[in-house]
Amino acid sequence: MEQRLSFVTLAVHDLDRSRAFYVDGLGWEPELDVPGEVVMFAAGERLVLALWDRAAFEAEVGEPVRAGPGVVPMTLSHNVASPREVDAVLATARAAGAVAGVPVARDWGGYTGYFADPDGFRWEVAWNPGPVGRRVVPETEVDARP
Structure with missing residues (x-):
């Protein structure tokens, strides 16, 4: 594979809400x-990225979706080319109705924050200055770094 x-x-x-x-x-x-x-x-x-109606999803996979308290044990990440863009994306998510945290400088050198979509799926918005972080940001954005 x-x-x-x-x-x-x-x-x-x-x-419809999503x-x-x-x-x-x-x-x-x-x-x-x-x-x-x-x-x-x-x-x-x-x-x-597919947003699928939960009932249609369950019918397709043949199993009910697990539900319970807490955060879904995964995150989606949207990497950007600068810390300023982290703040801007989180502001856009807040304006769209997301619950969004305050971004922080991380011990590993990056700057990240999280927001939750209407179903509670967590999105990390990250500036990662390392090689792996640079690899996932489109070149046009990487070239525009301050």
């Missing part, structure tokens, strides 16, 4: 939009 990720699928409670958050709030453009079922976004050169 090749070492790559093609789709990230999030099973959401209210697809669509509004990502499209109207964050400004993302759907690649595919099937009302009541799924919304898909190009999230990278060969990566798609």
Whole structure:
């Protein structure tokens, strides 16, 4: 198996609410939009983020989704080219209705903060000055670093 990720699928409670958050709030453009079922976004050169109605998701995978208190044990990350962009993305998420924390300088040299989408999925917004962090930021952004 090749070492790559093609789709990230999030099973959401209210697809219309999630669509509004990502499209109207964050400004993302759907690649595919099937009302009541799924919304898909190009999230990278060969990566798609899918928001899938929870009931349709459960029917597809043949199992119920686990639910309970606490944070979903995963994060999605949006890396940017500067600490200033971390602040700007978190402000955009807050304006879209997200619960967003205050970004902090990390011990490993980066600067990150988190926000939660309408279903509580946590997004890390990160400036990572290391080689791996630079690898995931589009070149046009990397070239624009102060």
